[in-house]
Amino acid sequence: MQAIGSLSSTTLRSVAAEVATELPELVEHVVELIMEREEPYGARGAVLTGDLRRGVRTNLSAMLEVLSGSRTIGDVELSVPRSTGRRRARQGVPLETVLRAYRLAGQALMNALLSAAGQRSQEEMTAFLDVATVPLEVVDRYSQAVVEGYRQAESESRRRDAQRQQVMFEALLDGRGADPAVITEAASLLGLPASGPFVVMICTVDLDMRALSVARDTCAVYGFTAAWHTRGDREIGIVALKSAPVSRLLSILGSAATGRLGISAVFTSLRQVPDACRQAETALRTIPAEGQEVAWIDERLPESLLVASPELAERLTLTTLGGVLSLRQPERDVLLETLNAWYDNGRSAAAAASQLYCHRNTILNRLRQIEKLTARSLEDNHDLLAFYLALLALRLPSS
Numbered sequence: 001m002q003a004i005g006s007l008s009s010t011t012l013r014s015v016a017a018e019v020a021t022e023l024p025e026l027v028e029h030v031v032e033l034i035m036e037r038e039e040p041y042g043a044r045g046a047v048l049t050g051d052l053r054r055g056v057r058t059n060l061s062a063m064l065e066v067l068s069g070s071r072t073i074g075d076v077e078l079s080v081p082r083s084t085g086r087r088r089a090r091q092g093v094p095l096e097t098v099l100r101a102y103r104l105a106g107q108a109l110m111n112a113l114l115s116a117a118g119q120r121s122q123e124e125m126t127a128f129l130d131v132a133t134v135p136l137e138v139v140d141r142y143s144q145a146v147v148e149g150y151r152q153a154e155s156e157s158r159r160r161d162a163q164r165q166q167v168m169f170e171a172l173l174d175g176r177g178a179d180p181a182v183i184t185e186a187a188s189l190l191g192l193p194a195s196g197p198f199v200v201m202i203c204t205v206d207l208d209m210r211a212l213s214v215a216r217d218t219c220a221v222y223g224f225t226a227a228w229h230t231r232g233d234r235e236i237g238i239v240a241l242k243s244a245p246v247s248r249l250l251s252i253l254g255s256a257a258t259g260r261l262g263i264s265a266v267f268t269s270l271r272q273v274p275d276a277c278r279q280a281e282t283a284l285r286t287i288p289a290e291g292q293e294v295a296w297i298d299e300r301l302p303e304s305l306l307v308a309s310p311e312l313a314e315r316l317t318l319t320t321l322g323g324v325l326s327l328r329q330p331e332r333d334v335l336l337e338t339l340n341a342w343y344d345n346g347r348s349a350a351a352a353a354s355q356l357y358c359h360r361n362t363i364l365n366r367l368r369q370i371e372k373l374t375a376r377s378l379e380d381n382h383d384l385l386a387f388y389l390a391l392l393a394l395r396l397p398s399s
Contacts, residue, residue: 007123007124007127008127008128008130008131009069009131010127011117011120011124011127011128011131012067012127012128012131012134012135013067013068013069014068014124015113015116015117015120015128016064016067016068016069016113016135017064017068018116019064019109019112019113019116020061020064020065020068022112023057023060023061023064024057026060026108026109026112027053027056027057027060028053029108030056030060030104030105030108031049031052031053031056033104033108034052034056034101034104034105035049035052037100037104038097038100038101038104039097040091040093040094040097041093041101046091046092046093047088047091047093051087055084055087056105058080058084059080059081059084059102059105059142060105060109062077062080062081062142063109063135063138063139063142064109065077066138067113067134067135067138073138073141078141078142078145080142080145081142081143081145081146081149082145082146082148082149082152083149084098084146084149085098085145085146085147085148085149085150085151085152085153086149086150086152086153087153088146088150089149089150089151089153089154089157090153090157095147095150098146098150099143099146099147102139102142102143102146103143105139106135106136106139106143109135109139110132110135110136110139113128113135114128114132117129161189164189165189165190165227165229166229168182168185168186168189168190169186169190169227169229169236169238170229170231171186172186172238172270172273172274173229173231173236173273173274173277174274175274177269177270177271177272177273177274178271183269183270183271186270187270190227190238191225191227192225192227192238192240192270193225193240193242195268195269196240196241196266196267196268196269197240197241197242197246197266197267197268198238198239198240198241198266198267198268198270198276199238199239199241199246199249199263199264199265199266199267199276199280200236200237200238200239200263200264200273200276200277200279200280201215201236201237201239201253201261201262201263201264201280202234202235202236202237202261202262202263202277202280202281202284203215203234203235203237203259203260203261203262203284204233204234204235204259204260204284205230205233205234205235214256214257214258214259215235215237215253215261216228216237218252218253218256219237219239222252224239224240224241224242224244224249225239225240225242226238226239226240234281236277236280238270238273241266246263246266246296249263250263250294250296253294254293254294257292257293257294258292259292260284260287260289260291260292260293260295261284261287261293261294261295262279262280262281262282262283262284262285262286262287262295262297263280263283263294263295263296263297264276264277264279264280264283264297265279265297265298279297279304280297282297282304282307282308283295283296283297283300283304285307285396285397286300286303286304286307286396286397287397288397289397302388302389302392303392303396306389306392306393306396307396307397313389313393313396314393316386316389316390316393317390317393317394319386320374320376320383320386320387320389320390321336321374321387321390321391321394322374323373323374323375324336324339324370324373324374327373334366335366335369335370335373336391336394337356338352338356338363338366338367338370339366339367339370339387339391340391341355341356341363342363342367343387343388343391347378349363349364349367374387
């Protein structure tokens with residue numbers, strides 16, 4: 001507070017002590033003002049009249065004690081407004097409402113001080129006016145303490161809620177969603193609807209968290225309700241589709257992708273989260289480690305089968321393409337490129353030749369060489385499937 005002269009200081013203390021003798025009347029006046037103007041206060045609000053009256057009395061009494069000189073503003077004194085702020089935060093009263101109520105109390109206090117000073121001599125009135133900003137400074141400092149207490153309680157509440165949300169998310173991941181009570185609590189805590197459609201999405205968490213931020217922000221910006229949880233180096237989201245088709249979500253995420261993102265099949269109940277999580281993880285593993293791509297399990301089923309059974313995938317590759325893979329690199333790569341181009345172009349030799357800038361007969365000769373090296377036929381359906389899956393396996397990430 002500002003430095004003040006002897007007469008001004010004495011007058012301020014005397015006036016504050018006089019107002020303190022009329023504290024009950026001042027408290028009732030402030031309570032009436034607040035209840036009249038602020039809806040959360042009163043019989044039907046979050047703050048009952050008795051609670052409001054106690055809060056007003058405690059805070060005005062503390063401020064008057066500071067102004068009368070019996071106390072200074074320190075941590076002990078500021079514990080009063082901090083306590084008020086914490087209590088209102090727990091009651092769910094908006095901070096703006098709390099501050100408006102505090103301003104009303106401050107204005108009433110200032111009016112009471114001016115009224116009392118006005119009954120004094122002209123000299124005392126002048127001395128009081130010289131320090132009239134001091135009560136405002138006290139009210140302002142107490143208001144700041146209210147905000148501090150409110151924010152502190154709000155932060156503690158968010159941490160508790162976040163911990164409960166993470167525990168409940170883990171419960172769903174661990175399969176405890178078979179209990180209807182768990183599903184009900186999980187939906188409430190995580191802000192999800194009680195039933196689907198849902199998808200689970202999993203993205204890798206890189207060092208600067210870009211993929212995480214993009215996935216979360218994209219869902220939020222486009223109105224998809226989602227709950228998120230970090231487990232190891234994976235960020236897991238349960239996304240409520242509501243009436244939107246999954247294709248819309250895929251399109252939105254695909255245009256914003258900055259990392260690897262796997263998405264499960266659509267499901268309807270939170271009890272299916274464990275299976276959906278495995279599907280999303282499998283879809284994620286079909287993307288190269290350096291890729292920036294969205295993989296939906298329903299569009300990656302052959303690849304997903306292969307990454308889900310890496311030993312069988314390796315066995316399939318070796319038994320199907322072993323003869324080609326044993327060649328030296330230049331020849332091996334030419335034959336694999338040719339076979340890939342042939343499949344990518346609907347098994348058309350002419351189209352593959354156009355893609356690879358060679359003659360159609362060159363493609364046919366290479367395909368016959370592959371058949372000879374592998375002892376398989378590109379006219380046999382079983383062998384056609386085996387060749388295709390083996391090529392897919394070669395393209396997939398090794399882990």
